[in-house]
Amino acid sequence: MTLPPGEPFSAVLRQASVQDHADAESNGYMSDLMGGKLPLSAYTALTARLLPVYAALEEAAEAMREHPVAGRFVFAELVRRPALEADLAELLGPDWAGRIGESPAAHAYAARIREVAFTSPGGFLAHHYVRYMGDLSGGQIIGRRVERVYGLEGGRGTGFYRFDGLKTKPFKEAYRRRVDEAPFDAGERGRIIDEVRLAYRLNTAVFDELGAVDWSRAA
Numbered sequence: 001m002t003l004p005p006g007e008p009f010s011a012v013l014r015q016a017s018v019q020d021h022a023d024a025e026s027n028g029y030m031s032d033l034m035g036g037k038l039p040l041s042a043y044t045a046l047t048a049r050l051l052p053v054y055a056a057l058e059e060a061a062e063a064m065r066e067h068p069v070a071g072r073f074v075f076a077e078l079v080r081r082p083a084l085e086a087d088l089a090e091l092l093g094p095d096w097a098g099r100i101g102e103s104p105a106a107h108a109y110a111a112r113i114r115e116v117a118f119t120s121p122g123g124f125l126a127h128h129y130v131r132y133m134g135d136l137s138g139g140q141i142i143g144r145r146v147e148r149v150y151g152l153e154g155g156r157g158t159g160f161y162r163f164d165g166l167k168t169k170p171f172k173e174a175y176r177r178r179v180d181e182a183p184f185d186a187g188e189r190g191r192i193i194d195e196v197r198l199a200y201r202l203n204t205a206v207f208d209e210l211g212a213v214d215w216s217r218a219a
């Protein structure tokens with residue numbers, strides 16, 4: 001795509017993916033989950049699908065830790081995998097690992113992260129941005145809603161959405177500054193935008209997969 005000159009890259013990135021974000025946000029499964037129309041097992045299934053995604057993303061972060069460009073996006077306070085595992089233990093019990101089924105959509109998403117985020121700083125940023133900036137934005141709304149709808153008091157089963165000690169507004173501002181400062185040329189910026197849009201579609205595909213389940217039978 002053609003990039004508008006003079007705009008900070010963080011603003012370009014957001015603008016270029018507005019429609020993809022709207023598609024993810026208005027997805028039927030997501031709306032039903034937020035509206036309390038689905039059983040708790042539908043939320044648990046989403047949590048299970050996030051695990052391979054964050055495992056891939058956080059292994060990539062380890063691989064990129066010393067990279068001069070990508071390493072600037074590696075933050076200990078963002079790490080989500082332990083919280084996801086604790087949530088799954090809460091929601092499914094101590095034998096949770098044997099109780100999460102296969103998900104082609106989550107598998108495809110994690111596979112794409114493994115393909116591009118371990119060696120390409122732009123690929124890493126694209127996937128990192130869509131998940132963590134999303135978690136610090138709409139994710140905060142989702143977490144609060146899920147707690148209320150399912151009566152998950154005290155953050156039981158929703159630890160994934162809690163970033164203890166992190167102030168989301170200043171953190172997101174600092175993150176956007178790093179996006180703006182990163183020395184990506186025009187070609188690489190274009191590829192990052194494409195990858196961000198793909199990452200949104202991979203998220204929506206996970207929601208579509210969850211939306212195709214008959215929860216009245218699965219519950």
Ligand code: HEM
Nearest residue numbers: 014024025030034129130131133134137138139141142203
């Ligand atoms: C019910 C679902 C969702 C709601 C209500 C929601 C809401 C929001 C809101 C209000 C913002 C703006 C926050 C701000 O500017 O500080 C935002 C930003 C964002 N959301 Fe979502 N969101 C949802 C789902 C998603 C999903 C599924 C993803 C991707 C996995 C996502 C990724 C993002 C990203 C990356 C941003 C940051 C955009 C930027 O400023 O560059 N969101 N979301």
